[in-house]
Amino acid sequence: MAKSTSIKTRSESFFTEIGDMALFSGRFFKEVFSQPFEFKELLRQSYNIGNRSLLLVGVTGFILGLVFTLQSRPTLMEFGAESWMPSMVGISIVREIGPVIIALICAGRIGSGIGAELGSMRVTEQIDAMEVSGNNPFKYLVVTRILATTLMLPLLIIMGDVIALFGSAIIENLKGHVSYMLYFNQVFDALSFSDIIPATVKSVFFGFAIGLVGCYKGYNCSKGTVGVGEASNSAVVYTSMLLFVIDFIAVFVTDIFFEI
Amino acid sequence: MDSKENLKPVLELRSLHKSFGDNHVLVDFNLKLFEGENLVVMGKSGSGKSVMVKCLVGLIQPDSGSITIKNQDIITMGHKELDLLRTEIGFLFQGSALYDSMTVRENLEFPLRRQTHKVADFESTEALVREALENVGLSDTMDLMPAELSGGMQRRVALARALILKPKIIIYDEPTTGLDPITAKEIIELMRNIQKKYHTSSLIITHDVDCARVISNRMILLVDGTNYVEGSFDELSNSKDPKVQAFFKN
Numbered sequence: 001m002a003k004s005t006s007i008k009t010r011s012e013s014f015f016t017e018i019g020d021m022a023l024f025s026g027r028f029f030k031e032v033f034s035q036p037f038e039f040k041e042l043l044r045q046s047y048n049i050g051n052r053s054l055l056l057v058g059v060t061g062f063i064l065g066l067v068f069t070l071q072s073r074p075t076l077m078e079f080g081a082e083s084w085m086p087s088m089v090g091i092s093i094v095r096e097i098g099p100v101i102i103a104l105i106c107a108g109r110i111g112s113g114i115g116a117e118l119g120s121m122r123v124t125e126q127i128d129a130m131e132v133s134g135n136n137p138f139k140y141l142v143v144t145r146i147l148a149t150t151l152m153l154p155l156l157i158i159m160g161d162v163i164a165l166f167g168s169a170i171i172e173n174l175k176g177h178v179s180y181m182l183y184f185n186q187v188f189d190a191l192s193f194s195d196i197i198p199a200t201v202k203s204v205f206f207g208f209a210i211g212l213v214g215c216y217k218g219y220n221c222s223k224g225t226v227g228v229g230e231a232s233n234s235a236v237v238y239t240s241m242l243l244f245v246i247d248f249i250a251v252f253v254t255d256i257f258f259e260i
Numbered sequence: 261m262d263s264k265e266n267l268k269p270v271l272e273l274r275s276l277h278k279s280f281g282d283n284h285v286l287v288d289f290n291l292k293l294f295e296g297e298n299l300v301v302m303g304k305s306g307s308g309k310s311v312m313v314k315c316l317v318g319l320i321q322p323d324s325g326s327i328t329i330k331n332q333d334i335i336t337m338g339h340k341e342l343d344l345l346r347t348e349i350g351f352l353f354q355g356s357a358l359y360d361s362m363t364v365r366e367n368l369e370f371p372l373r374r375q376t377h378k379v380a381d382f383e384s385t386e387a388l389v390r391e392a393l394e395n396v397g398l399s400d401t402m403d404l405m406p407a408e409l410s411g412g413m414q415r416r417v418a419l420a421r422a423l424i425l426k427p428k429i430i431i432y433d434e435p436t437t438g439l440d441p442i443t444a445k446e447i448i449e450l451m452r453n454i455q456k457k458y459h460t461s462s463l464i465i466t467h468d469v470d471c472a473r474v475i476s477n478r479m480i481l482l483v484d485g486t487n488y489v490e491g492s493f494d495e496l497s498n499s500k501d502p503k504v505q506a507f508f509k510n
Contacts, residue, residue: 036374117361125357132317132351133371133421134343 024216028146031139038144045148049110053156060105061160064097065089065167073175082176086183087190089168095195098161100247103206106153107239111214114145115235118218119228127219142219146211153207154200194258202250206243213239267294269328270429270461271316276325278311285311286322287485291463293429298455298462300472300493302507303482309465310354312482313431316463317351318342329429347375350422350430350460354437356414358406358421365402368392368421375425392420395457396450412443419450423458430454432464436471448474469508473497481507 069089076082118141121127130137165187172178217235221227269292278286285308293299303309314320316327318334327334329349334342358367368389393399396416406414415435422430435451436444448471455462466472472479473493481488481496481504489496489504497508 121359124355124360125353126359128314128319129351129353129357129359129421130370131319132346132349133425134347135370135374136343 020220021212021216024219025212027138028143028212031136031143032147034139036139038140041140041144042147045144046152049145049148050152050155053106053109053152054159056105056109057102057156057160058163060102061098061163062167064101064160065093065164065169066171068093068097068164069168069171070175073171085172085176086168086178086186090165090187090190091195093164093168094161094191095199096247096251098164099157099199099203099206100243102157102160103153103203103210103243104240106149106156106206107210107243108236110149111210111235111239112232114149114211114214115218115221116228116232118142118145118215119221119231120225122219122221123224123228138219142215145215146208149211149214150204150207153210154203157203157206158200194254198250198254198258202247205246205250209242209246210239213242268331269293270295270330271463272326272328273312273316274326274328276312276315276327277323278308278315278320279323285485286315289325289482289485290487291480293461293463295461296455296459297477298464298475300464300466300476300479301482302467302472302479305467307482308485309482310433313351313433313463313465316431317346317349343374347371347425348427348429350425350427352415352418352422352430352432352435354434356406356411356418358414358418360406362405363402364393364398364404364406364409364417365389367406367417368424371421371424388424392424393417395423395454396420412439412446415439415443415447416450419447419454423454426458428460430460430462432462432466434466434468435464436466436468441470444468444471451475467507 069085072085072088073082076085076088118127121141127137127141130140165184169178169180169183172183173180214235217231217238221231223230271291271293273289273291276286276289277284289308289312291299291301291312301309301312311320315322316329316334318337322335329345332341332345334345337345358364359370362370369385372385372388389402390399393402396419398413398416398420401409401413401417406417409417419435432451435447439447451462451464452475454460462475464471464475476493478490479493479496480490483503489499489501491499496504499505
């Protein structure tokens with residue numbers, strides 16, 4: 001009996017949270033088109049989010065390319081299909097692995113950062129101080145951060161994909177004696193717009209989700225410093241789950257329009 | 261301050277109620293702040309003082325009652341009107357609430373961002389920031405980060421930020437809490453000087469008896485969510501009521 005009550009309470013609070021997050025994103029769309037626009041803060045956030053993630057995304061992408069190629073090579077060789085390696089790696093990285101892995105890395109790096117920063121501003125009354133001074137903290141803090149992640153994530157993912165392909169090319173060059181020119185020619189031969197466009201559109205939604213959940217968790221943080229930790233942690237957990245849901249929807253929709 | 265009935269209050273709370281679940285924080289709370297006076301609201305920790313001031317500036321929506329500031333009902337007010345009215349109110353937060361990612365200068369400039377009618381150009385922004393910092397005796401901290409300042413200095417900078425738009429009403433939420441006795445005295449002295457210089461009306465939320473003694477023209481004791489008793493510091497400190505006496509015992 002107690003167990004079923006607990007499940008009921010948990011599912012209620014889960015759906016309440018989903019509803020609150022929907023309202024929060026509704027407020028974002030209302031505020032994003034209304035003046036005054038915070039261009040300076042948007043640029044600052046874009047720089048912070050983009051520039052400070054470069055190294056992490058670069059290293060992750062490079063290792064991803066190396067490992068993926070190293071792991072796939074023996075299996076492809078078994079079937080005498082190693083010449084398919086550039087096409088296979090290119091399509092897998094651009095369509096799926098690159099966007100998802102880099103978005104997950106960014107959820108950890110950017111989402112938790114936003115959750116912790118806004119959470120600590122909430123508990124130290126800095127957000128209240130902004131509101132009392134006649135400024136709109138939602139516009140200044142939330143709208144700029146969500147826009148910045150939405151704009152920056154596709155760029156980071158494109159960069160990560162390119163570096164991953166470069167990592168893969170190095171392995172192919174060293175192990176299979178494939179020239180870089182031939183490798184990239186094969187990659188671009190295999191890729192089409194139906195691979196690149198859905199992946200880019202998907203990464204825009206990934207960026208939006210990372211910004212939205214981080215901001216929602218931080219902005220509504222309570223319970224003092226413990227709450228800041230919780231906001232940061234749950235921002236990463238919720239975003240990671242949401243990324244897979246978005247990915248599934250994106251693949252499903254892509255399948256309808258492009259017949260992958 | 262004797263003939264209050266003839267004066268118009270700059271700020272008035274009528275029958276304010278606020279509950280959080282079963283916890284009734286404010287129950288029929290009433291308050292009037294008159295022009296140029298320093299009104300102290302005293303109460304135990306957790307008695308609802310901070311909730312009351314947050315209702316006052318529209319950070320928390322009360323369950324019922326009315327809040328009038330300069331003859332305008334803030335509960336029924338739209339967002340834009342409320343933001344405009346907020347520029348006439350200075351608010352000193354309990355923990356200073358300085359923006360820790362900004363320098364002292366940027367902290368002080370922040371409330372000026374949307375007040376183009378109050379700031380003509382960059383030079384006057386600079387002049388306003390300089391004047392506000394001079395008022396609190398911290399002119400040389402302009403380019404420091406809040407983390408580089410002591411607790412007392414942070415409180416002074418927060419006071420300078422609250423004053424930058426030259427508000428007519430200032431709300432102090434526990435201005436001396438967490439400070440050593442000497443710094444607390446300095447802050448109280450600063451509050452008195454500001455009141456003299458700008459003729460502001462001040463609402464001071466505190467449980468610091470020394471602060472109340474030095475600064476108050478009138479006091480209200482907040483007990484069980486309601487205004488239990490009202491009077492001057494001397495009247496209240498000499499009261500025989502044990503609930504009132506409990507505040508003044510050392």
